[in-house]
Amino acid sequence: MGKLKFYIPVISFIALAVLMWRGLYLNPKELPSVLIDKQMPAFQRTTVDGQLVSNENLPDQIFLLNVWGSYCLPCLIEHPTLMRLSEEGDIPVVGINYRDRQNLAQEWLLDNGNPFAFSILDEDGRFGIDLGVYGAPETYLVDSNGVIRFRHVSVLDENVWREDFEPAIAELRSREGFDQ
Amino acid sequence: MRVTIARKSLYVSALLGFFLAVSLAMYSPVEVFAQVDTFAFETDEQQQRFRQLSDELRCPMCQNTSLTGSSGGVAEDLRREVHRMIMEGMTDEEIEQFMFERYGDFIFYKPRLRAETILLWFGPLLFLLIGAWLAFGIFRKAKSVETEAHQLDVGQQERLKQLLEDK
Numbered sequence: 450m451g452k453l454k455f456y457i458p459v460i461s462f463i464a465l466a467v468l469m470w471r472g473l474y475l476n477p478k479e480l481p482s483v484l485i486d487k488q489m490p491a492f493q494r495t496t497v498d499g500q501l502v503s504n505e506n507l508p509d510q511i512f513l514l515n516v517w518g519s520y521c522l523p524c525l526i527e528h529p530t531l532m533r534l535s536e537e538g539d540i541p542v543v544g545i546n547y548r549d550r551q552n553l554a555q556e557w558l559l560d561n562g563n564p565f566a567f568s569i570l571d572e573d574g575r576f577g578i579d580l581g582v583y584g585a586p587e588t589y590l591v592d593s594n595g596v597i598r599f600r601h602v603s604v605l606d607e608n609v610w611r612e613d614f615e616p617a618i619a620e621l622r623s624r625e626g627f628d629q
Numbered sequence: 630m631r632v633t634i635a636r637k638s639l640y641v642s643a644l645l646g647f648f649l650a651v652s653l654a655m656y657s658p659v660e661v662f663a664q665v666d667t668f669a670f671e672t673d674e675q676q677q678r679f680r681q682l683s684d685e686l687r688c689p690m691c692q693n694t695s696l697t698g699s700s701g702g703v704a705e706d707l708r709r710e711v712h713r714m715i716m717e718g719m720t721d722e723e724i725e726q727f728m729f730e731r732y733g734d735f736i737f738y739k740p741r742l743r744a745e746t747i748l749l750w751f752g753p754l755l756f757l758l759i760g761a762w763l764a765f766g767i768f769r770k771a772k773s774v775e776t777e778a779h780q781l782d783v784g785q786q787e788r789l790k791q792l793l794e795d796k
Contacts, residue, residue, distance in 0.1 A: 480689060483733040548702050574706040581731040583689035583703045 482581055482589075482600040489514075489595045490579040497546050497554045497568040507595060508566065511621055512541040513614075514589040514597075515565070515605070516577065518549040519557035521585040527605045528561055535564035540618065544568030547577050547585045590614065592621050668712045675715050682711050682724060685739070689732050 484490075493503040515531060517524045531542050544565035546554045551570060558568070571577055580589070583602075590599035599617045601609060670676040680697070686707065688699035696704045696711070707728070714724045725737070734740040742750055781789065 477692065480735050481733065483729075483731060548706075573709075574702065575710075577703070578706060578710060578731055581689075581733070583732075584701075 479602045480583070482597070484581055484597045485600065487597055489591055489597055492569065492576055494576060495570050497551060497558065497570055500567070502567060502569060504595060506567070507543065507591070508541045510541070510593045511618060512543055512591055514543050514545060514591055516545045516547045516582050516585045516587040518547050518585045519553040520549065523604045524586045525561065527586055528564070530605055530607055530610055531564035532562055541566045545571055545576065547571050547582060548574045590617055593625060678721060679712060679715055682721065683708055686711070686728060686736055687738050689735060695738070
């Protein structure tokens with residue numbers, strides 16, 4: 450007992466150090482999404498191309514929902530990854546053109562290439578609020594029932610794809626396969 | 630005499646000027662950083678509620694700035710939504726619930742008391758109690774050591790006497 454008492458300060462110091470050490474590597478900018486495991490909010494909006502879309506138009510398989518804007522420089526960094534995904538055709542990508550102007554968005558897609566099945570126009574950011582978006586780029590993983598399963602804030606590069614998205618998609622697929 | 634009076638009033642005005650400068654420096658940041666939105670309200674009460682809500686809701690993008698103080702895009706949108714909801718006659722609780730459903734606990738400077746936030750609310754009290762318990766234990770032990778140390782047995786008393794006499 451006497452020995453144990455002697456170790457209490459050492460143990461609590463180590464516990465605190467581990468906790469703070471971990472804290473150093475947390476990203477305080479990455480807020481947890483409240484919408485995880487919730488149905489994607491209902492919408493009826495026009496696309497960047499001027500077509501009317503609603504939840505009905507969403508892919509009935511696992512897909513990505515990518516928040517982007519023509520003003521957004523990090524969006525250019527993740528653009529090649531989205532282009533690759535769209536070329537492979539395995540996981541469709543739906544865009545949300547967030548707080549942008551339609552003509553600028555159209556130009557951006559012409560200049561850089563269009564990886565999106567369609568891009569929902571959200572000029573005033575109102576749809577973004579329903580999703581809990583706080584800035585482009587953000588990427589959501591939505592399952593075939595339209596339920597949001599995962600959110601990544603900031604650039605989605607190949608590393609993030611491999612480390613976060615691929616396992617999440619594999620898990621979703623195995624779960625969905627199990628359901629059927 | 631005239632000179633002293635003039636000097637005195639100079640001191641007084643310098644002092645006043647200093648206090649004025651200090652109080653301006655203390656209050657002006659609020660004015661400087663406040664965002665200039667043009668929202669129309671029907672009553673002062675609505676405007677008051679808008680101010681209060683914008684001060685108490687945190688901008689999710691800029692982390693430690695309220696909606697009032699933030700120039701971020703999402704803060705601008707959220708201020709617009711707060712205004713819209715006030716004008717639609719929603720209560721403060723309903724507006725806060727709207728924000729909570731989209732942005733979670735982070736949106737509040739004063740998070741709600743829930744199972745997830747209970748440690749945040751009462752953690753400091755818990756640590757205080759642990760600290761008090763430890764301190765109490767240490768003091769009690771120190772006290773018992775102290776009283777023990779004063780009690781010398783017969784042999785020790787003899788030796789003490791001897792030592793003192795030798796001196």
